[in-house]
Amino acid sequence: MQPINEMKLEFLSRSSNEAFARVAAAAFVSQLDPTLEELADIKTSVSEAVTNCIIHGYENGDGYIKMSCMLYENSAEITVSDQGRGIDDIEMARQPLYTSKPELERSGMGFTVMETFMDEIKIISEPGMGTTIKMFKRFSPK
């Protein structure tokens, strides 16, 4: 499947960049004319993925986060990745309510939110190498 449009973004792992990444994804996906609710789903999922890179991937240290966005006729694929610490046990990380940082009052619901709001998510991660989240969303036909 050939994307009809494409962008790639790279930014520092600062919490101030979470809102920026969310708006950048929303502004780009708006080209597909989604509904408000579909756009909110995208924004929430991007927020969760980027926050995970900042807090878990780089543990609030400095690093670069990459986000790419491919648009298709009626769908979008968004990839968010870091080169941080990686995930030891992906199955466990996916469980609702599981968090490795309960001391930070994390809810452990990030991946569950992404799975609920997007049509498909894929987690690729290697300890010490980093984490890539691929999220796919189909939009209601016009």
Place this chain on the structure above:
Amino acid sequence: MQPINEMKLEFLSRSSNEAFARVAAAAFVSQLDPTLEELADIKTSVSEAVTNCIIHGYENGDGYIKMSCMLYENSAEITVSDQGRGIDDIEMARQPLYTSKPELERSGMGFTVMETFMDEIKIISEPGMGTTIKMFKRFSPK
């Protein structure tokens, strides 16, 4: 001078991406808390630079455009570049009203607009290699 924040963006040379690049730049720069007028200056200048890459750099063909944005305490540097045809005579290109595409009803005022709305612009270009525009803007102190 160390930037306090930084982002890099890459996207296809589609005219629909001009508005996207403008929003992305403005959203990122909004972290410095500019006035609406300063933001409008940034948006207009980014529009002109990106449009030039699409129309002149790639002559409406396919190519990638890069935009990067560095934030400093009270200023921002935005770089827009293409790997398209390049500019033969930069001095001439900078002249108000000069356009190499009068048949497209271009106004020839793109560089003049950037020079007016930004504090500094630098044009780096080589025929056959591409063009890079560096724009610098200082914001009113709070």
Place this chain on the structure above:
Amino acid sequence: IGEIKRFIRDDGIIKVSRSLKEISNKARVTKEIMSKELGREPSISEMSIRLNIPAEELVMAMEAGCSPESLYSTVGE
């Protein structure tokens, strides 16, 4: 809220373009009011606080109202 939901369902779907335009209109009015109050242009964060919308979101919404060739202005209406 029930009312709003019913409206959403009856109407099918609310397009992003419309909601952004509403925020954009609100922003324009707020900017005028604040400029008078302050005797200068408000900054984006001052507007963001007044409208209770994150600065980045406000920037995106304002795009909807200002340009004829904007991403959001024509589609779906």
